[in-house]
Amino acid sequence: MDTPAAKPNSRFTAATPGRAMLLALAVLLGVGGLSQPLGQALRQQLQQQALLNPPVDMGLRGNLGQMGFAAALGGLRSLVASVTYLQAYRAWELVAWARVDSLMALTCTLQPKHANYWDEAAWHMAYNAASHYLYNESIEPWVRGRLSEQYKAQGVAILKTGLSHLPQNAKLWHTLAEIYQNRTHEPKLAAQAWLKVRDLTGQARYARFAAYQLAQSQEASDWKTAYAMLRQAYAKADQRTPSLIENLRQLEQRLNIPYPQRIPEAAPTLEKDPAEFGPIR
Amino acid sequence: MAHLSRIWTLACATFTQLLRMRIMAFLAVFCVIVVAAGLGFAIINPEQQLKLLKDVAFGALQVFSVVMGICATALLLPRDLEDRTLYTVLAKPVPRLNYLLGKLLGVLMTIAVGMLVLDLALSLMLYLRQNLVFAQAVAALKAEGQDSPQAVAQLQAMVAQQGLGWNLQAGVLVIFLKSSVITAMTLMISCMASSTLFTMVIGFLATLCGHGQELIRETFLSGQGVALRQVWKTLLAVITPDLTLFDVTDAVINGQSLGMPALLGIAGMSLLYVLGYAMASHLLFVEKEL
Numbered sequence: 001m002d003t004p005a006a007k008p009n010s011r012f013t014a015a016t017p018g019r020a021m022l023l024a025l026a027v028l029l030g031v032g033g034l035s036q037p038l039g040q041a042l043r044q045q046l047q048q049q050a051l052l053n054p055p056v057d058m059g060l061r062g063n064l065g066q067m068g069f070a071a072a073l074g075g076l077r078s079l080v081a082s083v084t085y086l087q088a089y090r091a092w093e094l095v096a097w098a099r100v101d102s103l104m105a106l107t108c109t110l111q112p113k114h115a116n117y118w119d120e121a122a123w124h125m126a127y128n129a130a131s132h133y134l135y136n137e138s139i140e141p142w143v144r145g146r147l148s149e150q151y152k153a154q155g156v157a158i159l160k161t162g163l164s165h166l167p168q169n170a171k172l173w174h175t176l177a178e179i180y181q182n183r184t185h186e187p188k189l190a191a192q193a194w195l196k197v198r199d200l201t202g203q204a205r206y207a208r209f210a211a212y213q214l215a216q217s218q219e220a221s222d223w224k225t226a227y228a229m230l231r232q233a234y235a236k237a238d239q240r241t242p243s244l245i246e247n248l249r250q251l252e253q254r255l256n257i258p259y260p261q262r263i264p265e266a267a268p269t270l271e272k273d274p275a276e277f278g279p280i281r
Numbered sequence: 282m283a284h285l286s287r288i289w290t291l292a293c294a295t296f297t298q299l300l301r302m303r304i305m306a307f308l309a310v311f312c313v314i315v316v317a318a319g320l321g322f323a324i325i326n327p328e329q330q331l332k333l334l335k336d337v338a339f340g341a342l343q344v345f346s347v348v349m350g351i352c353a354t355a356l357l358l359p360r361d362l363e364d365r366t367l368y369t370v371l372a373k374p375v376p377r378l379n380y381l382l383g384k385l386l387g388v389l390m391t392i393a394v395g396m397l398v399l400d401l402a403l404s405l406m407l408y409l410r411q412n413l414v415f416a417q418a419v420a421a422l423k424a425e426g427q428d429s430p431q432a433v434a435q436l437q438a439m440v441a442q443q444g445l446g447w448n449l450q451a452g453v454l455v456i457f458l459k460s461s462v463i464t465a466m467t468l469m470i471s472c473m474a475s476s477t478l479f480t481m482v483i484g485f486l487a488t489l490c491g492h493g494q495e496l497i498r499e500t501f502l503s504g505q506g507v508a509l510r511q512v513w514k515t516l517l518a519v520i521t522p523d524l525t526l527f528d529v530t531d532a533v534i535n536g537q538s539l540g541m542p543a544l545l546g547i548a549g550m551s552l553l554y555v556l557g558y559a560m561a562s563h564l565l566f567v568e569k570e571l
Contacts, residue, residue: 020568029556032519079340
């Protein structure tokens with residue numbers, strides 16, 4: 001069609017064919033050149049504020065599948081993580097622990113800044129999977145014990161990875177302390193974790209929890225530390241719980257604290273016969 | 282003033298044209314998905330329920346804005362050429378720049394309206410869900426005798442962090458800014474291309490590459506020398522915009538606050554890309570034989 005509107009602008013035809021194309025390319029080069037330093041500065045600012053996720057690990061490619069990888073690449077990482085989380089939930093219902101582990105690992109890698117995923121992944125391994133294998137009578141007893149310990153260690157490893165992304169997250173330190181205390185029975189490590197929770201939350205009771213763990217250690221130096229911490233807590237009336245008094249009385253005996261320096265309270269008596277308590281899990 | 286008036290008229294006409302194409306019909310599908318996400322999955326814990334709702338809603342927003350930005354823009358020029366509307370408009374005379382800016386603005390208005398509808402659906406579902414979740418959690422605490430003021434306050438803080446807030450609206454704005462970059466880029470491709478399909482395919486590929494820029498840089502350019510790396514990075518920046526800078530929605534969904542400096546920085550990058558692509562579109566369109 002040969003209308004005036006159909007003809008290109010006369011400034012760019014005849015004498016300078018393709019000049020507009022070259023100018024367009026120059027504009028794009030300018031935009032590209034300008035966007036680089038500005039983009040880099042913005043990226044640093046956003047990363048400092050922890051607003052950007054790290055790049056997707058190429059190793060995830062096989063686990064995500066084509067659509068999942070494209071979706072994750074398309075800025076839908078949070079949605080893909082939610083889907084894999086639901087898949088892990090389903091796998092948990094079916095008691096498929098390897099699948100739970102792999103799906104939760106994928107979920108955590110897609111959303112490393114979401115503490116709940118790390119917490120739940122560790123819970124599945126250190127509690128659910130470990131207990132499942134420990135009480136599974138269809139497996140040989142010596143294998144049961146080993147599997148249980150492996151899954152507990154896996155739970156610890158998951159939390160440590162999570163803490164590398166979220167070092168100031170009190171919830172993850174809390175879960176780690178509980179696993180060391182209740183599952184792997186490592187009192188010194190549990191005490192360190194409880195003290196970290198105390199530092200992050202400012203709540204004094206976590207110092208007591210750390211002291212209770214140190215009191216269970218085999219080393220006398222830990223007992224002395226625990227005694228000092230518990231005496232400090234004892235000074236505040238609202239912290240004089242039965243556990244505190246029980247532990248103080250035990251430590252006073254172990255450390256041979258002179259009688260005038262001991263606390264006046266008697267050791268609390270149990271209302272229930274220990275034989276009536278269930279098995280410790 | 283006359284230019285602005287022409288651009289606005291063309292923008293409104295484009296908006297009406299896109300509405301008539303019933304592109305917004307599949308907006309209803311997205312709204313249904315958001316509502317379903319809000320009502321379903323009652324078995325998972327309360328915090329995760331709220332997060333899932335936000336994940337689905339923001340995913341729907343992203344998909345809608347990208348698909349609209351690419352498909353609607355790719356259709357515009359070929360449709361006007363086919364209907365001979367383009368010749369009528371340019372013969373008025375309307376400068377080609379005004380025509381392009383009007384089309385761009387029209388598509389952006391359509392995306393904005395669609396996103397507003399989705400945002401309202403998300404906000405409503407989230408508000409209802411967070412109240413329900415909070416009430417159920419408090420009832421559960423009461424049943425166990427654990428409803429101390431501290432526990433309820435902690436629960437309230439969790440719901441406030443994961444629930445409805447102004448921060449979510451900032452996240453929606455960032456998605457719109459990203460889609461405006463994609464729309465401008467697609468318009469530029471459309472000015473060079475000869476078919477709608479070609480524009481759509483290249484548009485989607487460029488968008489995917491834009492999201493994978495950081496990954497491409499880390500994976501393929503890490504072993505190169507400094508000078509060569511800089512050349513490749515500039516070429517990469519020329520071919521596609523760095524869309525990873527707009528991926529702050531994950532942090533927003535997790536309850537993190539998107540401060541004004543970050544928002545202004547993202548808006549600035551978006552403006553740079555949109556102006557650059559609009560200028561390049563004009564230069565390409567001005568020489569195009571229609």
